Amino acid sequence: MTDTISTAPGSTPPGSTPPGQAIRRPDFRGAHLAKRYARERRFRLLGIASVAAAGVILLILLGSIVSKGxxxxxxxxxxxxxxxxxxxxxxxxxxxxxxxxxxxxxxxxxxxxxxxxxxxxxxxxxxxxxxxxxxxxxxxxxxxxxxxxxxxxxxxxxxxxxxxxxxxxxxxxxxxxxxxxxxxxxxxxxxxxxxxxxxxxxxxxxxxxVDFFTTGDSREPEEAGIYGALIGSILTLTVTLLVSFPVGVMAAAYLEEFAPKNRFTDIIEVNINNLAAVPSIVFGLLGLAVFLNFFGLPRSAPLAGGLVLALMTLPTIIIAARSALKAVPPSIREAALGLGASRLQVVTHHVLPLAMPGILTGTIIGMAQALGETAPLLMIGMVAFIVDIPQSFTDPATVLPVQVYIWADSPERAFVERTSAAIMVLLGFLVLMNAVAVLLRKRFERRW
Known part of the structure; x- marks a missing residue:
């Protein structure tokens, strides 16, 4: 015997929709949008918190340096x-x-x-x-x-x-x-x-x-200055720039514009990318073995230090230069080739000038990295106590990061403040170099 549900005439059976009334379904789309917006808000808040945390840590670091220096x-x-x-x-x-x-x-x-x-x-x-x-x-x-x-x-x-x-x-x-x-x-x-x-x-x-900016190092803290290290940094970076910039740009131009795409060039590209991640002290060991022991260059000289930093900076410049060359539209090359220009003329007259802002930006960033390096220079003897101001590329010299390292090892309170002051000067140079890179990019950048 089966139970049946009887309904009065004109009534609506259970579970059915009254005549003329739309069926109401759950709003799954609105709930999904609400969850997605909530996730976006949480992600945005996490991003803001990360930036704020990084800013606070940076302020603490800078505050500590400034308060001591x-x-x-x-x-x-x-x-x-x-x-x-x-x-x-x-x-x-x-x-x-x-x-x-x-x-x-x-x-x-x-x-x-x-x-x-x-x-x-x-x-x-x-x-x-x-x-x-x-x-x-x-x-x-x-x-x-x-x-x-x-x-x-x-x-x-x-x-x-x-x-x-x-x-x-x-x-x-x-x-x-x-x-x-x-x-x-x-x-x-x-x-x-x-x-x-x-x-x-x-x-x-x-x-x-004034003597802090016009004198060299000294055993007495009140007499110690950064002028010798500053001149040594300038001489060392000059050698680095003269070697790394032309070699890096020419290597990037060859690999990007002339080299055939085969296994050999793929191996070169992989090795260049790997060299950019090699610890800097490895380049110092290479410079010690090659430039000092084999070629007999003067120890603790800007010439040897500049060559070591040039090797370290080359991968960065090559990668940045290749990226800048890739950013030049192919239509530029095709138009020049269509007018009868050779491949060399296309690269030297059109592609390189248009890519130069990006190349200069990468070069300045690489030079800023070289300015702050200490480990490779310690391996070639630029940690020596240098009182006299270097006059040439072969005179004994030190650089600002190494000078900071030397002073940081001294127990006197006066050397502690000079260490922090030298770091402030070094950070000032790094900020200046990065500002120059930004200005060059904005000055010469072209929008396609």
Whole structure:
């Protein structure tokens, strides 16, 4: 017996749609769109969070560097009354000669001025040693240059600004807390008392540290500068550019425009791409084996360093140049060939000029990468302590990244701030080079 559902006349059976009413189905399309938009919003938020996190980390890094290095751009000096005694500068009493003045004991003049300023400290040997430590150990060099330039200073008394030592300069900048116990700080109570007396007399002044940009490296932090490393970087990058740019552009032009597409050229292309990812220290080992041991180039010279960096930069320039050549429309080549130009004329007169903005951009980026490299240069000896300013491509030299590496290994607080200041200068050069690359691209870029 089967159950049936009876309905009254005019009623609607269960599960059926009343007459004249549309069937309502679930809106699967609207739900799918809502989920897709929600995923897009989440992805956008993740992207914004990633950019914000990267920006915060960058700000923390830059803030740390600037907070440690900004103080290196000024130096404290103390004004001392220097008596240019003829007995010290010209003890023989004869005619004043340059050779005699160069050998004179100028440090004695500085120490005499300190003892006159603090006669009580002159009685004790230990106090005298601390007293002499108020000024830079190389303070005599400034007096020597003054006398050599103007021998008429002999026999006169002049007020001369002398650089303070690294510890006293650090104390004057506020990086040494005077409230600490004497045994916990490098500056002793007597030195603080002498400094306070000189400061109250208006003899201590903070001046812009010009020598940081005009002198070479030094064992004394207050005398150390980046000029030697800067000149070494310029000479090294000059060699790198002169070698890598023409070789890289010609290799890219041959591979892209002339070379047949076969297995041999495929192997070359694969190796070029692989060389772009090789660790930079491998190029340093190659330079050590080939340029120094085999060819006998001078060690720690911009010539050897530039050749090593040129090898490292070549893959980057070749890849960038090939991409720029590919971006030139084929219609340019076809039109030139149709007018009777040879393949070489097509490339040199039309393709290369149109691709040059991209080539220059890749070259500048490659040079910026070479400017920041340290590992390959360490392998060829450019980590040496270089005081003199290099004058040629074969003189011993160092570069800015290696100078940062050398200073970072020094324990003095004054070298810490100079390390950070050198990093700031290096970052400035990198930003400048990348800005030049952007400007060149915008200046010469053509839209097809």
């Amino acid at each position: 900004y103080s290196a751009f000024w130096q404290h000096e103390v004004a001392l009354d220097i008596v240019f005694s003829a007995e010290v500068l010209n003890p023989d009493g004869g005619p004043v000669e340059q050779e005699t003045l160069q050998r004179a004991n100028y440090l004695e003049l500085v120490r005499d001025a300190l003892k006159r300023a603090f006669p009580d400290a002159a009685e004790d040997r230990r106090d005298r040693r601390m007293l002499y430590g108020l000024v830079s150990p190389n303070a005599d060099l400034r007096l020597r240059d003054m006398v050599l330039n103007d021998p008429s200073l002999i026999g006169t008394t002049q007020t001369v600004a002398i650089k303070m030592s690294d510890d006293m300069d650090t104390f004057a900048k506020g990086f040494i807390d005077r409230d600490l116990p004497e045994g916990d700080r490098r500056v002793k109570d007597k030195e603080i008392g002498w400094y306070d007396q000189l400061d109250s007399e208006g003899r201590v002044n903070a001046v812009f540290n």
